[in-house]
Amino acid sequence: MKTIKKIKIVVAGPFAAGKTQFINTVSDIKTVATERKTTAKGEKEVKHQTTVAMDFGKIRIDDEHELYLFGTPGQSRFDFMWEILGEGALGIIILVDSTDPKTFHEARRIINFFQSRFPVPIVVGANKQDLPNAWSADDISFALDISEDEGIPVIPLSAKNKEDVKRVLLTLLQIIREYIS
Amino acid sequence: MALTGDLSVFNFADILQVLAKDRKSGVLLVEWKDIVIAYYIKDGELVFARPVDKVFRVYTDRDFDKLLDKLRIRKEDLHKTIDKFFLSRLGNKEGIFSFTPGFIKYNSDIPVFYPVEELIMRASRVLTPEEVERKISDEMLIFEKDKNWENILSKVKLTEEEKKVLDLVDGNRSVADVRKAASGLDTLTVDRALYGFLATGILRRKKKERTQRPSISLDLLAKIIERIKKL
DSSP, rough: OOOEEEEEEEEOOOOTTHHHHHHHHHHHOOOOEEEEOOOOOTTTTOOOEEEEEEEEEEEESSEEEEEEEEOOSSSSSGGHHHHHHHOOEEEEEEETTOGGGGHHHHHHHHHHHHHHOOOOEEEEEEEEETTTTTOHHHHHHHTTTOGGGGGGOEEEEEEHHHHHHHHHHHHHHHHHHHHOO | OOEEEEETSSSHHHHHHHHHHTTTEEEEEEEEEEEEEEEEETEEEEEEEEESSSTTHHHHOOOOHHHHHHEEEEEEEHHHOOOOHTTTGGGGGEEEEEEEEEEBBBSOOOOOOOOOHHHHHHTTTTHHHHHHHHHHHOOOBBBEEEETTHHHTTTTOOHHHHHHHHHHOSSSOOOOHHHHTTOOOOOOHHHHHHHHHHHHTTTOOOOOOOOOOOOOOHHHHHHHHHHHHHO
């Protein structure tokens, strides 16, 4: 029996940034989710269920390889999971809710976390661009203090839109390719 | 695109940082509990502020020179409106902001009395410990001076404490090291200074040297890219 090699990309971001939706949109399988009812004040008003350990979806590449998309829990009280999930990742996608500037600082903190532990390519997805009051990707880049030489592109998207999600993934993969070649 | 939010979670230093980086022009409207104030932004600089009783009035006066004539304000006095309606309110964190780009026509040169970098530093000086923690979130962060730092610094009047903190940032010391080395200064003062330097662009995060080469072959990567494209 052939062993399937797993390639990992981590999808991280603040609470309610749309990570589970992002994975669902492109996964071959229904996302394996570890969701529980939100209980914290300020969170249950935003959504009823939240990821507490991880989500994962996968995309079959060929007979020998599968691409795994691991979604981290958004709340920083689960940051021990970020460390576990980041190990061995090929790249990291940080999603941000473009309509919610109060989460931008948290997004930057998450970028710092992964940058300091896993020096792999990172892209930021400015999610929920389909909603009114969404900040532009450029403005989010400024708000996140992303300097040019960090090489972290900010891509506008709606995680419900397959083409958008593909664009984010492809951007990350292109950066990885530049690192290798 | 919208640029809206709540001052309690996205403060003036942050807002001005975004407006300055892209040299935006337009009007920033802040609805405080007691008053609504329109802040006029030209090329990223705050040039004028005025209270408005009805928000729609902001959008009817699109010609800046005519607006000044109407309000009988001389250009050399514009900075007084910033003293009165901006600097005096920096400690007030309860307000909703929204920035509308464009639409104001600035016909002539407008004096910039307070460069935006100076305003960002002033806004940073009144940040609460909770606000500061949002940007200076990790004491292991390492900052370095931006290549353009001297030019930015020439627009700002630093306090003696801020000068001391800036001298300590060398691209090697972490936030924890800077705090420790800044003897006589409390953590909040150090962090506020770092926050301001970061927001003005005087400092930037030191880029990590990438040591981890992606563990995947080019062929496999090409295969993944093709697969994603076909999804």
